[in-house]
Amino acid sequence: MATAKEWFPHEYVPWSQGEDFDGVLGGKAWDVEQSQLSDIARTSLIVNLLTEDNLPSYHHEIATLFGRDGAWGTWVHRWTAEEGRHGMAIRDYLLATRAVDPIALERARMVHMSTPFVNTYDETAIHSIAYVSFQELATRVAHRNTGKISGDPICDQLLAKIATDENLHMVFYRNLLNATFDLAPDVAMRAVYDVVSTFQMPGNGIENFGRKSVQIAMAGIYDLRIHHDEVVIPVLRNIRAFDRDGLAGDGEKAREQLAEFMTTLDGQARRFTEKRDALNAKRAARAA
Numbered sequence: 297m298a299t300a301k302e303w304f305p306h307e308y309v310p311w312s313q314g315e316d317f318d319g320v321l322g323g324k325a326w327d328v329e330q331s332q333l334s335d336i337a338r339t340s341l342i343v344n345l346l347t348e349d350n351l352p353s354y355h356h357e358i359a360t361l362f363g364r365d366g367a368w369g370t371w372v373h374r375w376t377a378e379e380g381r382h383g384m385a386i387r388d389y390l391l392a393t394r395a396v397d398p399i400a401l402e403r404a405r406m407v408h409m410s411t412p413f414v415n416t417y418d419e420t421a422i423h424s425i426a427y428v429s430f431q432e433l434a435t436r437v438a439h440r441n442t443g444k445i446s447g448d449p450i451c452d453q454l455l456a457k458i459a460t461d462e463n464l465h466m467v468f469y470r471n472l473l474n475a476t477f478d479l480a481p482d483v484a485m486r487a488v489y490d491v492v493s494t495f496q497m498p499g500n501g502i503e504n505f506g507r508k509s510v511q512i513a514m515a516g517i518y519d520l521r522i523h524h525d526e527v528v529i530p531v532l533r534n535i536r537a538f539d540r541d542g543l544a545g546d547g548e549k550a551r552e553q554l555a556e557f558m559t560t561l562d563g564q565a566r567r568f569t570e571k572r573d574a575l576n577a578k579r580a581a582r583a584a
Contacts, residue, residue, distance in 0.1 A: 308453060310389070340438070342404065357414070385454055432466035437526050473531075
C-alpha cells in the first residue's frame with residue numbers, strides 16, 4: 297500500500313469526445329464507423345473489460361478463501377477497490393470514444409456476470425496464491441499489449457496505468473508465493489506445477505472466449521510464446537523454482553513434472569508462432 301500511487305480514472309478518459317447515444321436521451325445511434333479502433337483492438341478491450349467486470353465473483357472467492365479479518369481483509373478490500381477502477385476506466389473510455397456498441401457490450405456484461413467465476417484452485421491457499429501470481433502478470437501483459445496495438449495514445453496511456461496496478465498485485469502475490477516455499481516447499485512446488493500445467497485466464501467464461509482468444513493470439517497480443525516467455529518464466533525465475541534446495545518426495549516430483557511441462561509449452565509456443573508466421577506470409581503474398 298505504501299508503494300501504490302493514487303490515481304484517478306476520470307483523468308484518463310477523453311470526455312470531450314463523448315456525446316449522447318440514442319434511446320432515452322434521443323442522441324446518436326452507435327455505428328462501427330464511429331470507432332477509431334481496429335476490430336482486434338476492440339475485441340481485446342472488450343475481453344479485458346468483461347474480465348474486470350466479474351469482480352464481485354473474484355472478491356467472493358478471495359474473501360471466502362482467505363477471510364476478511366486482519367491483513368487479509370485489508371488486502372482483499374484494497375485489491376477489489378483497485379480492480380474496480382480498472383473496469384470503470386475502460387468502460388468510460390470505450391463509451392466516450394464510441395469505440396464499441398454500447399448495447400452489445402451491456403448484453404455481454406450481463407451474460408458474463410450471470411456465469412460466476414469459480415476458483416479452480418481451492419484445494420489449498422497455496423494453490424490460489426500460486427494462481428494469482430501468474431494470473432496478475434498475465435493480466436498486466438494483456439492490458440499493456442492491448443494498449444500498444446490500439447493505435448490510440450490515450451488508450452495506450454490508460455492501459456499502461458492499469459497495467460502498473462496489475463504489476464503491483466503480481467508482486468504482492470509473488471512475494472507470498474516465495475514465502476510459501478520457505479514454509480512448505482514441497483506443497484508449494486506441487487501447487488506451482490498444478491497451476492502452470494492447467495492455467496486459464498479468469499475471463500475464460502466469457503461468451504465465445506475461445507474464438508476471441510485465438511484472434512487475440514493471432515494478433516500477437518497474448519499468445520503461447522508471450523505466456524511462456526513473459527509470464528511463466530519470469531515468475532518461475534523469481535521464485536527460483538528450479539534452483540531451490542530442500543525439496544523431497546512429491547515436491548521434487550512436481551519440479552520434474554514442471555520441467556517437462558515447460559519443455560512441452562515451449563514446443564507448443566514455437567509451433568504456434570511458426571504457423572502464424574506462415575499464414576501471415578501467405579496473406580501478404582496474396583495482397584501484393
